Every structure is written in C-alpha cells, then in structure tokens.
Amino acid sequence: MEFQSINPYNNEPVGKFTALTKEELNEKLTKSQIAFESWRKISVAERCQHIRNAGQILRDNAEQYARMITLEMGKPIFESRAEVNKCAWVCDYYADNGETFLAHEIISTDASQSFVRHDPIGAVLAIMPWNFPFWQVFRFAAPTLIAGNTALLKHAPNVFGSAQFIEEVFTKAGVPDGVFQNLIIHHDETENIIAHDAVQAVTLTGSESAGAAVAEIAGRHIKKTVLELGGNNAFIVWEDADIDNAVKIAITSRMLNCGQSCIAAKRFILMEAIYDEFVAKFTKIVSDLKSGNPLDDTTQVGPLARKDLADQLNRQVKESVKQGAQLVLGGTQKECLHEPTILGNVAPGMPAFDEETFGPLAAMIKAKDIEHAFALSEQSRYGLGVTVCTKNIEKALSYADKVSDGAYFINELVKSDPRLPFGGTKKSGYGRELSKDGMMEFVNRKTVYVQH
Template sequence: MSNIIRTIYPFTGEILKEYKRFTEEQVIETINKSAEIFQTWKSISLDKRINKLNNLKKTLEEQKEQCANFITHEMGKPYKESIAEIEKCIWLIEFYKENAIQFLSDDIIKTEAQESFISYDPMGVILAIMPWNYPFWQVLRFAIPTLTAGNTVLVKHADNVTGCALAIQRVFETAGYQEGCFQTVLVSHKQVRSIIENKNIKAVTLTGSEKAGKAISKITGEHLKKTVLELGGNNACIIWEDADLDKYIKTIVNARMQNAGQSCIAAKRFIIVEEIYDEFVEKFKSELQKLRFGAPTDPKTEISTLAKEDFVKELQEQINESLKMGAKVVIGNKYKKAFFEPTIIENVTPGMPVFDEEVFGPVAAFTKAEDREHSIQLASQSKFGLGTMLFTEDIENARKQIDKIEDGAFFINEMVKSDPRLPFGGTKNSGYGRELSKEGILEFVNKKTVYVR
C-alpha cells in the first residue's frame, strides 16, 4: 500500500489533497502522547469535562458549513445531508452535556457494608476505526461520550475522508481540549495491528464491514482487549396490507435512498404482503423518480454519486448474480463512473445476493410475502441483525412481533435511525456492544465495585 493518501471528489474524480501516512515512530509517539495526556485528563472533574462540551458545541456551530463541505467533497454526500449530519452531531453534544453527570455518577447499592457502590472509571486510550459514510457522526458518537467519561481517543478514519478526520481533530483542539485528548492517526490497515497490540491501547471500537469486524476481533481477542463492533446489515422493511402508504411512502423511500443508500441501517430488503404489493411498487417507483439528482454541492440535490467508483462494480456484481437467479429490474440499474441510478429489483428470494448480503447503494430489493406471518419469517432470514422496520396500522399486532425479531432495533412506522437518547447496535453478524445513550458512555469505563466496611 502506498504511503500517500489521496482524497478524491467522487462527482468529478478530482484529486482534492494528498497526505503522508504516519511512520511507525510517529504512531508510537502519538500513542504515548495519548497515554500521557490520559493521566491528566482523567483527573479533571466531570463538571469541567462537561464544560468542554459547551465549547465544542459552539465551535462546531461556528464551523458547520466548513465541516459540511469536507463531507460533501470527500464522499459525495449532498450538501443538505452533510449539514444535517453536523446538526445531528450538535444535538449529540447537547445530549451528553445534559446527561453525563447522571450517567457517570456513582451507583449506590445497599448491602451490609457501611457504603457500597459502583464507580465508573475511565479505562485509558481507546482506539476507534471509523467508516467514511457518516464521517463526522460516526466519530463523534464514539468520541464525545468516551472523552467525557475521562478516556483519551485515537481515531483511524477511512482514507477517503482524511480531511474530515483532521478537521474533527481541529474542532476538538479549537474547543480547548488538550492536544492528545483526540488524535487522528494516518495509518494503513496493516499498521492497525501494531496499534492494537500496544500496551497503552485499552479497548477498540470499529464501525465497518463484517470482514473488518472479524479481523479486528481476532486481534483484540488475542490480547484480551474490550471491543465494540458495529458492522454491516441488510435491514428488512416489512409492509403489511394495512400500511398507510400515502402517509409513509416518503419515509420508506428515504429509508433506502438517504446517503445514496450507503448506510448500514438502511432498508435493504423490502418484504411486502402480496395484497398490497402492486400498489406499493407503483407508489415507491413514483416517489423514487421524484428524487433530484445533481452535484453534491448543489443545495437542491437529493441524491448524487457513490463515494467511490469501486462501489459501483460491487453493486453490479450483486445485481447481475441475482438477475441470473430470477430477479427482475423494475427501474434503474444504470451507472456511470461513481453514479449508480436508483434501482428497484423485484422477484427477490432468499439465496440471492441482494437478499442475503449487504447491498451498499441505492438498490431496493422487493420480496413478496404470502401474509403477515410469512413476512416476519422472511425478515428473520438473515445473518445480520441491525434493525427491522414494520409499517402497519395494527400497532397491537406489531408489538407482538418484537420478540420474534432478533435485531438490535425494531421500528414501527418509522425508518431505523440512530438517536443520541437510544442505544444503537446489532446482533448476530452485525456486531455487539452499544453506542449512544447511557449504554454508549458506559462501554469504555471500568465498572468498579467499591465496598467500605
């Protein structure tokens, strides 16, 4: 692998900037700095760490447009979605500013002791390996609770959003965080092993593919280090015959096409009860055709290119293999360079790549279910377990399906989405551990039992 990282504007193929990867000496120096600063940072009172969040929020608000432009240019996200991503990060900061004291306060437990409680102590330096599809949100939803708990963090971001990674570091430093609290390491995947093996790294979190999760968990397992994995998914979107399509069709289309379909929690498998199937196909198709394509920088653009031309080839392979097995294109399946036209594939059945695998792009796979029970059975036929969404007016019956779905999330009449107030994570091959909410801030702390006789 080259020692040079190039960021590219996917809409035109223009090279934006070049960066040099860290040498091994730089990596060790960065880790040591993190470990050294941890000794100071952990001793700062929780009140003072929370006060830093006020500065962070203000800094991010002041730099919102600049940060959004980094996202739009490096991965091709439409500008208005990039702005929304930064605004969601600001909401995240506000959430932990308001709730961190409650989450991290000693938990008093009555026993025979004079005093007994759980103390939530920071662990040390935490390594985060982050993806490109939500380059600010994915990093901040890890870093904010982890830093507020008293840890320091190292981030290995995806190469194609290196500018975003460095911009995030500058935001923290501008907000008054000590240099070394948050650091970006520009390293290759091969260099990640030596970072994890370093004695100063206490835990690892990864948001990425199933393959990456297996590779990282193998290394962390060898060294008995805590890991949180948020991996791929092929979420089912179930449509029962009583679904209010006029009310929810925009939500349903957005569940697949937001971020050009490049989301782990996007609706990927649409499982429709046959009684409403034809109506659903027509309304989905009609709404899909309304999406405005254009340059990511145009504020009116609703869908644009994929983040890399390579991803188009992967999509095409999954679709072609499914077509050979009997699937049929309803609309789309045209592509040029990094752009892939929003696509509907029907006659999809288990065993096809577009049903079994994670399809990372604007491709909606339609499967017809005989009835409600069959729809739940089909939705459950997945090695992944991030989330399921069900659209129906029969809320009472929908509630009865919750324990039949093994996923980490179950949304009724809404697309699966992350929310600072709610825990986020998966089951099965979608990983383990939780981000966000109270559960997220407690992932990287030592839950220490204290007993005073």
C-alpha cells in the same frame, strides 16, 4: 506513504495526506498515555464543558465541514449539513447528561456502604468508516472523552480531510493536547496500535470482515471491542398500513446517503395484497429524484463514495436479475454514479436478498402473510433493525420479541438517536453506542464495598 482523497462526483483530488512514520505514531501513542493521566483528573463537569464547546464549534463551522464531507465521499450537501448538526446534538446530549451517567450507583447490600463507580480505562482506538465521516466519530468521542478516556482516530483513507477537521474541533473546544488524536496511517499499523500499552479498547464501525479481523487481534491482547458492522434491514408493510406514509418513510430510509448506510432499509417485505400499490408508488417517487452534483442544494442522489463500491452494487443487481428478479427501475452505472434501482420479485438466494447492498438499490419481496414476512426478515446473517408499517400498533408490539435484531421500529425508519442505545446482533456486531449504554462500554464499573 501518501494518501489522496478523491471527489467521487468528478474524480478530482480533494487533498493529500502523508502517513505517520513509525516513530511519529509511537510518539502519538505515548502522548495519549500521558494525556490520559491528567485528563482523567479533570472534573466531569469540566470535561462536559469541553464537549459542549465542540458542539458549538460544529454549528459555527457547519458549512465548511459539510462541504468537506460532500467533496470527499459524495453525499448531497444538505445531508452533510444535517450530519454536522447531528454531531452537535450528540455533544449537547452527553454534556447535559454526562455527570448523571457517571455518578456513583448506590447498591444496598450487607455492607455499611456499597456502590459502583465509573472510572476511565485509558486510550480507546476508534476505527471509523467513510459513509458518515463526522457522525460515526462524534457518537463515539463525546461519551468516551467525557468518561475521562483519551481517543485515537484511525479514519477511512478517503475521508482524511474530514478527520483533520474533527481533530481541529476538539482542539478549538479546549480539549488538552493528546486527548484526541487523528492518526494518518495505513491499516497495516492497526495491530501494532492495538498491542500498545496505551490502548485499552477498540471500537470499529465498518465491514464484517474488518470487524472480525480487529476482534481477533484485540482478543489476542485481551482488549475489549465494540463492533458496529453491516446490515440488511427488513422493511415490512402490512395490509392495513397507510401506504403513502409507508412509501415516504421507505424512500428516506433507502435513499438517504445514496443508500450507503448500514441501517438503511434494504429488503422491502410486502404483503401480497399491497405489493403492486407500494411498488408503483415507490417507483414513481424514486424516478423523480434528482441526481447530480452533490454540492448543488437541489441534488437528492449523489455518487457512491468509490467506483469499486458502485461496481459491487452493479454486480449484485445483474446477478439478481439473472436469477429471476425483475428490473423495475434503473440498473445502470457510470464510474461512481449508480442509478437508483428497484428490483421486483426478489427471493432468498439472490444477492439482493442475501447480501448487504450498499447503495441506492431497493429489493421488493412478496410475503404471503405476517408470519411469512417475519420469517423472511429473520432469514439474514445480519441483525441491525426492522421496520414494521401498520395501523395495528398493539399487534406490531406483540411481534417485538420475535425479532432478533438490535432495533424494532414501528411506522418509522430505523435510525440512531443519542437518547437510545444503538447496535446490532449476529453479523451486525456487538456492544452498544449512544445513550448511557454507549458511555458504559468504555468505563471500569468498579465495585466499592465498605464495612465499618
């Protein structure tokens, strides 16, 4: 089988990739198992140095890697550069903190000595998406490899060029052969890989349906999973908010990566008193965003990664308008290019409210008061994050326990940071990435008890 990555801006081929045969795949799985036995014995300090090296290689080759990201999935080149540099940051973070995170945890008991040690578990399969083709991989790989595990990457077929570069980064960083391997395979092979003795856990970032399918397979084989799935984040603006600042944050949150982000703000829940002002100012800025060739440094909005994704977004827009939403701006589509779109008077029951909209579509929703705003926010099958914009910080903090999502940001867009745990609730998945929590997902927290 042969895969081809296509530039979504001009429909030109970027690269061709030949799938592994079953024999080649089995060889890689066995190699991962063998590599684990030696990699786990290397000191944590040495493993940290390899990951630090990876961070420097990312910086040294940022332009080359950023160009591949943009060619394969269409995000503006300046965003691709930022993604590569964020990957370098996560490498630095875990290289700086890995030894501390993995140190024995001393616990006082009736024993002469008792503690928890953190041992690696084996090979971890990472099933990764196309929207942040470098970042999603490195935020998993840096802590997982430092912990002493090996990694197997099954990337999205439209970004296999990025996947090859990622494997190259670890090779150049001095990571031993077999410790990090890129698998060019069709998703039909996923079950066989999960069932293999080498694989001890699976992490997936992707759609709800993909997460459910992988969790079911892994559950059958009693193997741990971490799932980072979809999102339908609420962006709540109170009457006392600095509207200009709220709009600025909202634009970045919704339009970054052409709206193709699980943690993007998608439902803008606005107090009635400031609804018109917010929508007008938001619309003015969005209408001025420059669309075009994503390789151009001045382009702010590129194409969606595939035509089927643009078709899906267009369906959601049309159905929402048919159900009573107001088309404030945009709404047109040509191939992978979907015009930035704003819908007003969106309500529950419309696709723009109920579904995850993966593209440059902002749904504007009126709330009668703060309690109503949070009730609307909770009216979602997803639970990744919520933003609240207000000058009353103490009052906003008092609502933190009323939000069921995995993140609650005040006067800032929901974003991932290596220093903070990241993950969701409900249909957004389970488990945490980043910070110490992300490293602890794939270790054996082993109790050691000594009585003299």
